[in-house]
Amino acid sequence: MKILFNTLKAFLFVSLAFAGGNVQANDNAYGKQKVVYHINYDNAKKQSSTLRNIQNHINAVGADNLDLRVVMHGNGLSLILKPEALTNVPKFKHANADQTMSQKIDKLKMQGVKFNVCANTLKGRNVNVDRDLYDATKEDIVASGVAELAHLQQQGFVYLRP
Template identity: 30%
Template sequence: MKSVLTAAVVAASLAAGGAFAEGKTHYVAIHVDENDPQVMNMALNNVVNVSKYYESVGDEVVIEVVAYGPGLNMFIPGKSPVEHRISAMSLELDNLSFAACGNTHRKMSEKAGKEIELMSEADMVTSGVVRLIELQENGYAYVRP
């Protein structure tokens, strides 16, 4: 079915006198705000499935996983139930990045009485919510597993 649709799109584009541009780039923001291994694994499954799909149709995809609130546990070494998956996926997927909420991190650190370490794969942003807003304003599709 996919190849029939792709062929139809190409034919329609050529018939209309347009050039068919293959290799579109898609942008996806995935939101994690729960300290739930199922939710975290679902988010990472979404990353893998979306990456494989777009690769199979000749497109590219840029994915950012944004975690805040209880979801920030996803990026805490020794505490994250998906720590090894994140490390492996970071090495395998050039199109994937991780954003950790600075507000949540500051509050967790204050509560713990020490600086909470985050996985090296996660980049700190000022606010997870603001990061999601910025990504959506820049054309990212929003996914919440």
């Protein structure tokens, strides 16, 4: 009898734990969201933490329920700056697009996250998109990072700067 009780208790615990982990994803408690994350800092740990926040956001809301953008300007461009590019762009102190960071970016892009790059930063710091940036294309470039942030907020995007 005791063995049966312990087995039922274990089954109930596992069932509740499994169900509890899926409640938000299954019932879509958060609804559809439009969010823009702002990155203008070059600290690799903080950038990595921001990417982790974005993944947690996706996990909670669901990729299909999100229109999520990352807007980078100024020092924030270091997120996708290749380490070997530092010799080409002396106005940057850090280039954080190492293998680990690149994998995180790839994973987010596969879930629909769009990364936008400020054209003013590219021009002002002489950054060559094809040579210096990880997985950036002409379509990723916006005229101005701060103008893009304001524009997205006018369109109903929630602004986050972790």
